[in-house]
Amino acid sequence: MTHEELQxxxxxxxxxxxxxxxxRTRRLGSLMNDLELTYNIPILYDREYNEKNEEVMNLYRAVSYARKF
Structure with missing residues (x-):
């Protein structure tokens, strides 16, 4: 992961x-999928992964919380 990619x-x-x-919500869902594929974000909660990839997970959560259902 490079800082430029995440930026x-x-x-x-x-x-x-x-x-x-x-x-907006559809595009946010696509962004989440792209993040999952690029950074191999696990489907289930993984504390170790989250701790090692804090910046990625902060962005991923922000995208997730921004969606409206």
Whole structure:
């Protein structure tokens, strides 16, 4: 993981956050999928992974919490 990669995902999140619903939530879901694939985020909670990848998980949680159902 490079800082530039993570920054790129953060910028993508910021741009998506400006969109109107329901497109916004769909795009946030796609961003979450991309983060999962890029950083091999486990499906189930993994404390060790979360501790080793704190920046990634902070962004992932922010994206997740931003969605509206």
């Amino acid at each position: 790129s995902y953060q910028e993508r999140f910021n741009e998506i956050d400006k969109c109107d619903e329901p497109i």
